[in-house]
Amino acid sequence: MLKDIAAFIPLGNPKSVVDYAVSMAETFNGHVEGMAFVYQPVITSMAYGAIPADVIAWQRQEGERQANAAFDEFTRAAKSAGVSFGTQSFQAVPGTAGDIFGEVARRYDLTIVGQPDPEKPNFDDVAVEGALFGSGRPTIVVPYIHRGPLKLDRIAVCWDGSRAAARAIGDAMPLLKKAKAIDIVMVTKERAKSDDVPGADLATHLARHNLPVELHRLSAGNMDVFYTILSYVADAGSDFIVMGGYGHSRLREFVLGGVTRGILKSLTLPALMSH
Structure with a gap:
């Protein structure tokens, strides 16, 4: 049964994943864990020292603000549905979230992620491949245009x-x-x-x-x-x-x-x- 669900909440468009993940937990009387990443600034050795400390601090704070906003939406939906839920945030540099999330998702029955929006690419887009190929667990991909709860007619x-x-x-x-x-x-x-x-x-x-x-x-x-x-x-x-997901890892x-x-x-x- 699907009793323990991991939901990767995209910072730019959380609603589609939030609503779907919460309704999944409600349908199967399970627990849903909302997860988001706070991305650390990437500073090359050449740029180190040239970027003011307050700019770097602002970037970190902005990442935390976006994650907290996503968690707020998730928490409201989960409380309204009356389901068991929790939240976790992870620190990562761009490009590493997929690997980290894939490892975390191994401890859950099912993973729910959002489809990348080609018009709004962001660091969260790697979550799909990380979950599908790194978790060993089934992954549900929710279209970025999707609205509404789980429907299985x-x-x-x-x-x-x-x-x-x-x-x-x-x-x-x-x-x-x-x-x-x-x-x-x-x-x-x-x-x-x-x-x-x-x-x-x-x-x-x-x-x-x-x-x-x-x-x-x-x-x-x-x-x-x-x-x-x-x-x-x-x-x-x-x-x-x-459907089956096909692919392999190369470098x-x-x-x-x-x-x-x-x-x-x-x-x-x-x-x-x-x-």
Whole structure:
């Protein structure tokens, strides 16, 4: 069960993550821990001594002010919902928050983070990759445009037979059990053989858990796979996506797989990803 939830609260746009994380804790009668980073100024050796001490102090104070403002919004929402909650702040220099958060998130059942806003890049953007690839726990990414609480009436499960997809489905089982409809979505670039029904075994598996499943096999044609998925969930009226997260680390930088990168960039629904 999802009893212990970590929520990375983005300083620039806390509301989408705050509302979603609090409603998740309310739905599963769990605890939610709000987390934020206070970023320390980065001063190069060449600039050291050239920047006035009061400017550096102001930057630190501004970081603390933003974190406290995010915590205030989180605290109000959690108290209003009557859920168990706590807050933690961490000191970090830009670029290190992802690694730190990934390690912290290992001690929770689930992590909730915000989708980076391409129009407003900031230091918090590394939280998604840190949670997905560094925590070993399922990660829910909430779109920066999302408003409202957790809704699980119709869930789209992206299935390609991979290890990551299987892991995501297992991690999402407490959420799947609350759905009224589950669409297993398979996207291919070619036609299947007439006697081949990919995904039927997964549909059978989920049906044995008494889950309301339907199998949908889509042809991407010349369209990118992630666009095919997002187009389908929009037409189907889905509330939530479950999928594997693909990528690897190279020189401490995360290299995302094409579908994962495309989904994260264009995400319009909350999505659970597992790696």
